[in-house]
Amino acid sequence: MDASHIADDLTHVLYTDAQIQARLAEMAVELDEVYKDKNVLMIGVLNGAVMVMADLSRHMTSHVENDWMAISSYGSGTQSSGVVRILKDLNTDIHDRHVLVVEDIIDTGLTLSYLISNLLSREPASLEVMTMFRKPDAANNDVEVKYVGFDIPNEFVVGYGLDFAGKYRNLRDVGTLAPHVYS
Ligand SMILES: O=P(O)(O)OC[C@H]1O[C@H](OP(=O)(O)OP(=O)(O)O)[C@H](O)[C@@H]1O
Numbered sequence: 001m002d003a004s005h006i007a008d009d010l011t012h013v014l015y016t017d018a019q020i021q022a023r024l025a026e027m028a029v030e031l032d033e034v035y036k037d038k039n040v041l042m043i044g045v046l047n048g049a050v051m052v053m054a055d056l057s058r059h060m061t062s063h064v065e066n067d068w069m070a071i072s073s074y075g076s077g078t079q080s081s082g083v084v085r086i087l088k089d090l091n092t093d094i095h096d097r098h099v100l101v102v103e104d105i106i107d108t109g110l111t112l113s114y115l116i117s118n119l120l121s122r123e124p125a126s127l128e129v130m131t132m133f134r135k136p137d138a139a140n141n142d143v144e145v146k147y148v149g150f151d152i153p154n155e156f157v158v159g160y161g162l163d164f165a166g167k168y169r170n171l172r173d174v175g176t177l178a179p180h181v182y183s
């Protein structure tokens with residue numbers, strides 16, 4: 001690693017920190033209205049959703065609780081195989097709870113598809129999904145996502161929790177990586 005700033009590794013920024021925060025503030029108004037008397041349990045999917053969970057829940061003014069799951073997709077490459085293993089399960093019993101899954105990105109939708117069927121088997125009172133970013137391929141999988149921050153093109157993106165080889169999660173903006181990073 002050289003001493004350059006990580007933002008130098010982006011070819012272009014898709015969404016700035018300010019745009020992301022403004023969108024989250026809008027979504028929080030909508031979610032507060034839906035969940036104001038429901039003590040919603042927000043379930044974040046580690047590791048990518050850490051940023052969006054922290055920011056979205058602090059934009060909200062109603063009572064919320066937070067819990068986390070860690071899951072791992074088998075298979076090679078950058079895409080989820082859809083065969084998923086739970087590495088860390090919830091601490092909370094979600095039976096009869098109002099649940100909102102919080103994701104950083106839905107790409108193929110395979111991770112979410114597994115997660116939804118797993119969580120539904122625990123019989124929550126309601127189950128909805130919020131994601132900061134969604135790619136077009138998600139349409140190929142039958143996953144209903146009620147709250148979407150931004151629909152983005154089918155490019156590999158980093159920042160705001162999204163990583164490449166474990167790095168770039170701490171970038172505030174979201175953008176595409178420059179080719180020199182891969183070489
Ligand atoms: O729609 P899909 O194609 O299944 O991809 C989306 C999943 O991929 C990312 O997680 P990843 O497995 O990279 O783990 P991370 O959150 O720790 O980066 C992201 O946080 C989603 O959970």
Ligand code: HPA
Binds near residue numbers: 078107155158164
């Ligand atoms: O575009 C992406 N970037 C980072 N992580 C991801 N996981 C699925 N899609 C992506």
